[in-house]
Amino acid sequence: MKKFIHTVDFISEWTALTGRWFIVALVVLVTAEVTLRYVFTKPTLWGYELHVMLAASAYILAFAYTHRHRAHVRVDMIYAHLPPRGQAVIDFLGTLLLFFPFIFMLCFVAWSWQYDSWVTGEKMPITGWYPPAGPLRTVIFYGLCLFALQAVVHFIRDTYLMIRGKPYD
Numbered sequence: 001m002k003k004f005i006h007t008v009d010f011i012s013e014w015t016a017l018t019g020r021w022f023i024v025a026l027v028v029l030v031t032a033e034v035t036l037r038y039v040f041t042k043p044t045l046w047g048y049e050l051h052v053m054l055a056a057s058a059y060i061l062a063f064a065y066t067h068r069h070r071a072h073v074r075v076d077m078i079y080a081h082l083p084p085r086g087q088a089v090i091d092f093l094g095t096l097l098l099f100f101p102f103i104f105m106l107c108f109v110a111w112s113w114q115y116d117s118w119v120t121g122e123k124m125p126i127t128g129w130y131p132p133a134g135p136l137r138t139v140i141f142y143g144l145c146l147f148a149l150q151a152v153v154h155f156i157r158d159t160y161l162m163i164r165g166k167p168y169d
Contacts, residue, residue, distance in 0.1 A: 005153050005156060005169070008149045009150075009153065011064075012065050012146060015064060015065065016061065016064075018061070019057065019058050019062055023054075025054055026051060026054040026055055026058065029047065029054065032047075033048075045128055045129050049124055049126050049127050050131075053124075053135075053136045056139075057136065057139045057143075060143030061143050063143055063146070064147045064150040067154065068150050084161060085161060085162060091158045092159060095155050099151055103147060103148045103151060104148060107148055110141040113137050114134065114138045114140065114141045117133045118134040121134075122134065156168065157169075
């Protein structure tokens with residue numbers, strides 16, 4: 001069990017470290033696009049769609065990492081005042097009743113969405129550039145599946161804390 005947990009944690013960390021380069025590329029691309037548009041009056045056809053693809057990829061690849069470090073925004077007027085075991089009970093119930101059904105449905109939809117995109121050769125029609133939609137949809141599917149795996153890891157940790165009264169690792 002520990003090997004599974006540490007593997008998912010490692011993949012989440014590695015994915016976030018890789019995904020942060022998308023932000024660097026996005027900053028460079030936006031700077032170049034703004035310069036081309038307003039200084040040289042020569043905007044690119046592909047700039048906007050590439051911005052969307054890079055930003056969406058960076059966001060979705062950060063979900064699991066953020067969940068791993070419990071950094072998602074939460075309303076914690078009561079939660080913050082509970083002992084760790086009480087927090088684990090709330091996390092356990094919230095994950096079991098709300099998060100798992102939602103994330104597994106999203107993963108299923110993302111799978112069919114990306115599969116259909118590759119099979120049909122779908123193009124993104126926002127501008128006249130028409131890049132393939134498959135790569136972005138595959139990144140979205142990967143990010144959601146990793147987010148779900150990270151939730152399973154937290155569920156295991158919360159269950160252990162709830163039952164034993166001490167952290168798993």
